[in-house]
Amino acid sequence: MKIGLLGLPAAGKSTLLRLLTKGEAGGPGKASIGVAPVPDARVDKLTEIYKPQRTVYAQLECTELPPLQLQQQGTGAAPGGVSAQQLAEALRHIDAVVLVVRAFSSAHVPHVLGDVSALRDAQMLYEELLLMDWSLVETRLERLREARKKGLRHDEEIALFERLQPELEAGRPLRALEFTKDEAALLRGYSFLTTKPMVLAVNVDEEQLRQRAFDGAEELAAWARERAVPMVEVAALIEAEIEELPPEEQAAFLEDLGLEQPGVARLARSAYEALDLISFFTAAEREVRAWTVRRGTGAREAARVIHSDIERGFIRAEVVHFDDLVREGSMAAVREKGLLRLEGKDYEVKDGDIIHFRFNV
Ligand SMILES: Nc1nc2c(ncn2[C@@H]2O[C@H](COP(=O)(O)OP(=O)(O)OP(=O)(O)O)[C@@H](O)[C@H]2O)c(=O)[nH]1
Ligand SMILES: [Mg+2]
Structure with missing residues (x-):
């Protein structure tokens, strides 16, 4: 399972990626992909009970996507970066999108659009995803109509795609629509972007974090709620500074900021839940570990995430909640x-x- 951070330039994607992956990725000269542990109080509790030699949290692969360039929005600005098509291609390989928007203000880091508006940026990113799907539908429809002229019928596919266009134009992601089994099967062949779950990460500064507010926070929260997009506030820069501290000092700083856990921990958790993933645990003196499966997975199939031998030689599962x-x-x-x-x-x-x-094997 891979989540991708999508945002305008300098929204804080790399800072967030570094935090999520505990420094594995996102730093200067480091990869733009890494593994993020998903914090889980239950794993902490099991660690307390079993006192194992090692503890392993569930994991999510995280990657930073190329920044959305403004010329893709028809404003004609900002040269460089990747084309809309390259960005769409990068997005196809990920399972959930984290929209990273900026609420922090900083004299050192000017916003590409001059002023800071988290709502405007969120809307821009969201609409870009809708537009990418719309374009894919448009291209496909043109081909199908050409084929029809040559006598090839694709009536069902054409009817389906003709229904999708106005929905996307109205701002509805494909995730929000209902499809028959046949339609869903047709759509799976295309890896549309708005079928993927989304999470909104709002990058706030220290002042905003302490105030629990930033300009337009309520409007943004309402916007996210209407679209069923979970919203998480993170203070990327301060959290990165706290990460640098010795572990025993970190808790005091978090507490001073009024945080029970870092925002980035909640972000990883939200993405995990948005993907409809669940964790089961193995617990012993040697190791306490969380494993990830999709909701609805059977016991034998679940065994495969540990080892294919356990799946093959499966006898039974001893389970306690x-x-x-x-x-x-x-x-x-x-x-x-x-x-x-x-x-x-x-x-x-x-x-x-x-x-x-x-x-047994
Ligand atoms: N003041 C402040 N600065 C921040 C915050 N988050 C990130 N920055 C700064 O903003 C700049 C850009 O941050 P990055 O994390 O590199 O942003 P990005 O989205 O990866 O940028 P690109 O990859 O260039 O699109 C850096 O100088 C960060 O230190 C924040 O919460 N507050
Ligand atoms: Mg970056």
């Missing part, structure tokens, strides 16, 4: 109360299941 373990306090108590379940290959894994797989 995280909540049950924490309530009972220990695995021994869980067993005693009969809360440890034996499940077969088709058992649907639930978010928060702690699983021990029995297998």
Whole structure:
């Protein structure tokens, strides 16, 4: 699963990527792709219980997309950068889009449009995605109509695409529309962009973070809510500074800012949830670890994310839910109360299941 950071130039994408990936990516001279741990209080709790040699959080691959150039918006400004087509191509390879918009003001970093408006920027990015899909539909329709002149029928596809255009023009992403099974199958062949889940990251400065407000915050929140886009505020620059501190000092700084956890942690979590991913855990003295599957995955298939041998040799899954373990306090108590379940290959894994797989190879 890969998430892509999309934004105007200097919105703070690289700073965010560096934070998300704990310095693996996004720095000067570093890759623009890296792995972000997804924070999870349940994993912390299991670590407390098991005191393992190592703890591994769920992970998301994160990448910075080329900045959206303004000439793509028809304003004729800003040379350089990649073409709209190259950007669309880069976007096709990602599973969820994080729209990064800037609310911070800075004399050192001028905004490409002169003034700062997070709402305007969010709208611009959103409309760009709609436009890219609209163009894809348009190109495809032209080809299909040409083919029809030569006697080739593609009536269903033409009807579907003709329905999509006005929806996209009205600002509705394909994600919000309903399709029949056949239509959905047709669409899957195209990797449209507005079918992907989106999260909005608002990059605020220290003052805005302390005030819990920035210009236009309410309008932006309403805009995001109407589109069912989760919105997360992050203070990229300060959080990056806090990251540089020794771990024991970090908590005090976060607390001073009124934060329970860094904004970037909430961002990773939001993206994970927007992708409809769930975590199951393996827990032992050696390692406590969160594993990622799509909601609805069966036990045997889930075993594959650990190792293909476990999937192949699957016998059964011993499952206890995280909540049950924490309530009972220990695995021994869980067993005693009969809360440890034996499940077969088709058992649907639930978010928060702690699983021990029995297998032989
Ligand atoms: N004051 C302030 N400056 C910030 C903040 N976030 C990022 N910056 C600065 O803005 C500049 C651009 O940040 P980047 O993270 O490189 O932004 P970007 O979106 O990756 O930029 P491009 O890749 O060039 O499009 C850097 O000088 C950052 O230090 C912030 O929250 N507050
Ligand atoms: Mg950058």
